[in-house]
Amino acid sequence: MKYAYYPGCSAESSARDQHSSSIAVARALGIDFIEIKGWSCCGSTPGHQTDRVLAASLSVANLILAKDMGLDIVVNCAACYNRLKTANYEVKNHPEIRKKVKNAIGRDYDGSVEIKHMMEVLLEDYGKESLQNAFTYSLNGLRVASYYGCLLVRPQEITNFDDPENPQSMDNLIRAMGGESLDWPYKVECCGNSLSLTTRSDLVVSFSDSIIGMAKAVEAECIAVACPLCQVNLDLRQMDIKRQTGKQYDMPILYITQLMGLCLGLSRKELGLEKLVVSPSPVVKAIAATVL
Amino acid sequence: MTIRITKSQTGKSLLNQIREMSGIDLAVCYQCKKCSCGCTVSGHVQSPPSELIRRLQLGAGDELLTSDLIWTCVSCETCFARCPMGIDMVSVMDALRALAIKKKAVIPEGNIPLFNNAFLKTVEIFGRTYDLALMTAYKIGTSSYMRDTDKLPIIMQKKKIALLPSLGANRRTVRRIFRKIRQNKGRLS
Ligand code: SF4
């Protein structure tokens, strides 16, 4: 199994831990991730909020690089995943956009590169049963709230990832690791996205508060995420929530790949656990006690 | 609720311009309000998405471009996912943003266009985002130097921000994209 790996900009800043844990998990499972040489930013939210052709072109530049490698793309970040898939959809369905993108990049692109999220690679290509056999530790009934956020599952016409209102991919991974995946109503709520970096970060604090509050209400012991923005908004903002509302959640927010890495017996360092703001120690200890 | 609108001074309602830009026909909206019920930010804005659409249907003009939803919307796509008529509100919002900038409408608190521009500038220069430059430009632009600085020590300690820009991107292609789009449009935004 071989993929063209698109790290995305946050892999070099806020989400180095998501990056390193995915690479480590892939390596442990014998899946080949070949980083796309010369990859560039997908355009993210500012791209499409500014100009439709700019957004499509910035993403297509990367899709062309993967096409030249002759491989499917694997992505971690939900926002990158959404933008790359949207670009594919744009060139496939709108000939006039395809023409403009061709003009901007200097090369035509037909929308043929397959884009997969890390979870799709693991569940669909590698397979749940093979995964189950690979784990040497277990979540041992740990109560995990799977948080998908918005951009992975929406819009379904474009991302075609699971069910947009009640997705199960992450829940299936949690179950494969022996955890208890919780049924809770906020798995596809939005965390406030990049408002976090602006002077409207007050909104993000209130969204994060209600999401973590709901996870607490269903007695989650940690929240699993798949997107760098979700992770930072839920993890780092617990400080603000405490200051503004007095609520101390101490809710560990781990990337799904970090949980998987722990169940594969990988080291804390490889998984970047020291980068988490809320300590994941209770989770790590619970897993470490369960050598299968 | 009574909705009052004033006709656009140009005589051209925004509805048609939005249809031209996004290819989306808002006439099919029957005001079920599912979009507004699920909207991430509807509790924090004056007009939720369905109301914006109703105003557009009634022929609203440029004054709608100062609506706070335009820049508070986080592009979470919930409205699009839940609309029974399949209205792609996210593309409508993108069109409204482009019009707001083109017509120099007043930008509300948060100055998201400034954020977007600073973001894209770092992409144009480095081929990838460079948070440190982005945040500096944005903080200077909004004079919000002290906001969220209490988290700086932990951000540094946990290395959540890169101190130096990444230089691995294919910068030639990225610069070409920006150049071509400026050539075709006259400007970026
Ligand atoms: S969900 Fe669709 S049809 Fe219903 S009010 Fe919103 S845009 Fe109109």
Ligand code: SF4
């Ligand atoms: S995309 Fe914008 S308007 Fe639509 S639900 Fe999300 S925040 Fe609301």
